[in-house]
Amino acid sequence: MRAALGKIRSKGVLLICIISLGLFAFIAEEAFRSCESSSAEKHQQVGEVLGDKISVTEFQKLVDEYTEVIKMQQGQDNLNEDQLNQVKDMVWNTYVQTKLIANETEKLGLTVTDQEMQDVLTQGTNPMLMQTPFFNQQTRRFDVNALKKFLAEYKAQGSTNPQLAKQYDTIYKYWNFIEKTLRQQLLAQKYQGLFAHCFLSNKVEAKQAFKDQNEESQIQLASLSYSSIADNKVTVTDADLKAKYDEIKARFKQYVESRDIKYVDIQVKASASDRAALQKEFAAYDTELAAAADPSDIVRKSTSLVAYTGVPVLKDAFPYDIAQRLDFMGVGSTSKVFESKQDNSLNIIKLVSKQQLPDSVQFRQIQVAGANAAETAKRADSISTALKAGADFEAIAKKYGQTGEKNWLTTKQYQGAPSLDKDTRNYITSLNTMSVGEVKNIALTQGNLIIQVVDRKAMVNKYVAAVVKKNISFSKDTYSAAYNKFSSFVSANLTADEIVKNAAKAGYTIQERKDITTTEHNLAGIHSTREAMRWLFDAKKGDVSPLYECGDNDNLLVVILDNINSVGYRSLEDAQVKEFVKAEVLKDKKAEMLLAKLNGVKSVTEAKAKGANVTAVNQVTFAAPVFVTATGASEPALSGAVAATAKGKFCKAPVKGNAGVYVFQVVNKSQRAAKYDEKAEMQKLRQQHMQMAGNFMNELYIKAKVVDNRYLFF
Template sequence: MAALGKIRSKGVLLICIISLGLFAFIAEEAFRSCESSSNEHRQQVGEVLGEKINVTDFQKMVDEYTEVIKMQQGQENLNEDQLNQVKDMVWNTYVQTKLVENEAKRVGLTVTDSELQNVLNEGTNPMLAQTPFYNQQTGRFDANALKKFLAEYKAQSQTNPQMAKQYESVYKYWTFIEKTLRQQLLAQKFQGLFAHCLLANKVEAKMAFDEQNEESQIQLASLAYTSIDDNKVQISDADLKAKYNQMKPRFKQYVESRDIKYIDVQVKASAADAAALHKEFATYSKDLAAAADPSDVVRKSTSLVNYIGVPVTKEAFPYDIAQHLDSMAVGSTSKVLENKADNTLNLIKLVAKQQMPDSIQFRQIQVVGATADEATKRADSIYTALKAGADFEVLAKKYGQTGEKTWMTTRQYQSAPSLDKNTKDYIMALNTMSVGEIKNMPLSQGNLIVQVADRKAMTTKYTAAVVKKNITFSKDTYSAAYNKFSSFVSANLTAEDLVKNAAKSGYTVLDRKDVTTAEHNLAGIRSTREAMRWLFDAKKGAVSPLYECGDNDHLLIVVLDNINEVGYRSLDDAQVKEIVKSEVMKDKKAEMLIAKLNGVNSIAAAKGKGANITAVNQVTFAAPVFVSATGASEPALSGAVAATAKGKFSKAPVKGNAGVYVFQVTGKTKRPGKFDAAAEMQKLRQKEMQAAGNFMNELYIKANVVDNRYLFF
């Protein structure tokens, strides 16, 4: 009891302690929850219709599409620009697919397996032509070839690990095509349903036909806005505000953006750097001229152009190199050539120049054996049999090969980074053999029996060694540029000082408006992801750190000039104000010119007021008339002319885009042609579909799309 009394005496204190403990527990859980949400947010690439996509899932889609592009184009790797295009394509496809799927779900649209199978059986969809199952002879997709592949894919994955890898690549490619086909079919269904909501009737069609085919001839009197000096027009703040309110819908911004000022310093080679490179090229010139095989010279020079040692066409060389090949003698070495367009020094040695086929049809039998001697004996036997008239394909099948004819073109090998000796010998043999000739070629892995079946498109081919190197800056040059710019930035820490003092230090301040998160780099400079991250996390007026970017040749400092938030751009925005001011200026001048033309009821009277008089023919309601006197298209004028009878003068001056007009209708004619209600209704539906083509943009706006790719890519 004493203990209980003691506890009771401390009741208030205990309640406080327990409350603090509970608060700490709840706060800790809240902190963990916030931290978890924050980490999750940092991993989000974007959001569509409230559905978030994280960077891992997005990267999987990018990797998938990258492999598809590699397979389609036969490339091993994609450069930075190509990868950026892939990322944009993946993102746009993802967003559009989500938008269409959402709308399709609301109206009950789906793509069934049987519908997809019908497309495969029909075999004419353009996407199917990009698959390995497309039959070139029939010009159609072969559904049976797909079924055969899928059956073999399952079998190979269990029995042949080496083949399984190749089958896996094709299988992944096919699953991508199938998925894309489903998305395409669903979009087509939705668009088809949408299209049938737009109708045209015969009355509308007849009106449209008349509007297109009734032509007016007029005498036109024009007074251009440019005839009044801007200084003679008084514009008040009230005028601007009233016009802004009238035009406000034009200034709605759906995506947040940034306006920046920036200084970009591109480091370039100094005179000393260029002199050092010229000295290097003097050595290359001597070595190339003396070398029987120039491959070592080109390799050691780290030339931008590889030497593969076989004849290729001009298109295999950079344009500036190709222009010199025909003027060079075989065996000669050019002087050192400077190309200011790509900032390089160049040397060329023309090793050979020959007339060779661009395309060669051939067939072959690969011969191997337990030993080199065994392979040689077997190859000699096959070669002898073929020379004696044996059937090539029959012999090939005896050794487990098809022996079928195939084509090789110069493009297939001329862009290779390098070729080994066996491949060079192989290509040279095919290029120099005559039609029907058979050759027994010893290779390091056995022998190859080759027969040329056809040769096409004889063309000039060149074997040329090229040393092409960029005129780059040295470390000392870069350090000097960095130190100078860094000192300038350190001495000018505010945005105002940077802008004010840049020119004094030899730097130029540039502007860039409306930078969005959808961009891959800042101000067109490579490797500026960190600057992009800074930009969309900074406050107005902030100055960025000094960034080293580009291809390690740019120094960049950025000022966040303005944040353009989602919503209506205000009249304080310089771009908006300029647009509004221009429209107010036009309105004020129109008022002055209309007042000048008031009471004018003839072309002669208008001319007396200083108007420019021209004859204009073929004026129709359906198309805006182009007025050469003011250099503008004028829809309002077309409407006024259509409403005015032949012989009549315009009821009132017409305010146009570039001036004020009065006119006399001198004639009206009908173009020859018979009204076809069905054809005109179809034309109207097409126009309506074009006008409604922005429906995807409307869906995008309503989907609250968030694009955070700049944080990751």
């Protein structure tokens, strides 16, 4: 035992090292796992507000919710990239604002009660309520009873009709969104109201504000512009720049990191041979459309950007470049092939018909079906004959298990359809062309439909036009040639300096963008550049990006990270800061020179003798900065000096302004023909206070340490 213990003791140091290494490995492994888990969690975070993180899943849920609301409001099935980006911005801004307000109101004990919500619904005048299906067009107010009825039906409905159930569910989700947003809005208004009541106004202030707005001065103004002194006549030292920078340093505080880039962007365009091939294609469409009685197949096979439905629609159903030509075409004629610069397309139009038709049609209908086609036709003929003889429409409809209720069909309900089958086309055309009271039996694929037009409103011009519109796009060969050339340039110039130096020789232009932040969806305004954005905010100064294929599948892009502008104060070495500071120093030094020149001047005449530009300026008030035509600038300081100078007096001292130095003589002072209304003036001041209170969100945002990582995911 002793021998064993002695052996252990002799290896004590070694054992301690082994145990220590084992413990370190265990701790390191756990730390690594923890870091790995934390890193994975971080990479799923869209952002952070007040320390609270929101994951990509949570944010996407909010985006999906708002997207459905926009679709419902605008009657769209899909949103394009720009619309989706607007939705994401709106969702993010609302999320941040809601978190900021909630944090403050929770401290204060502010809430929106159910009774307050009920009061808003009962009043029915809140603008948000006007966007709901429960807005009554006749009373022009929100109908709270219609909402209650819907909610009761939604809870009770157990419809086996999937389409009806989906409609109920869509409206229910829409209302939940409106209600949630309304609560947030009311809470924010309460909080803002607290700020507004912190600003006090009184009768003295109201009277002074009225005087500031309505007392006008007429002056003789003598001005010496800073531009009258050449920049090279002024000496600016590093010490001058440093002193001015320290004086106005607060202006250069940056709360969000931004990045400056240089980049080369190539937009691939159709070559001469591509255009010639498309022109040849359109020559064939010209011949075919002119000869076709039904242009449906021609438009479909052409893959035109404008669908042909064959039913009469309003002019605004067509793109603007098409719509503006329709009234100048004869029915049955085909236009010449023309190019539209606004959407980079070639176009040709055949005007099939132009008629005065109702924009809205009220109708009722009875669906007829039988065991077979013959029985269906016989039953439909019988119903049609009875109705034409004066039978009661609703009574017959009820006999066949239908209501026969009246419905309205408006042009906008169908004119945006991408396509219409033959039955639907026949149905819509019939409703458009039937007279009031007319009954028609329409044979459809799945049976017959008896329709009767009850009313027609708003007779308008409607058009049936076949349009072939195709983008003037490049061929694969053209794109390959552009890609190969640009790829060769990028491969031969691997550093930022080489790209900048040799771009012009290769026929490319170096462009710049300053202060790009993570809030942007696209790099340099080019679509589909999310990968480039990810690269940019992970790169180091001077790095060159890979070659990106982006845009609308027509752009080639390479980016240079030129500078990183970190959170904090931008330094004097920053080119933009230095340029701004230098301009301020030049202005100050020129002002000193011009003030010295006007020193001791006692009249406008003396100032003119020293080279000043003299003009008459009327309607100068304290409440608004005077615009000086001679220097091309607004001058608040001049407005203040004029207000403080009595009628007939010359200014006590020259005024240093934004664009020059001024002296003046007050020729006259007069009061505008406005009656003082103390109550109205007090209300104006209160509104101004509300506007000032509205700036609180910026301060809350800065203190909340908001992190926006949306660029990583969206």
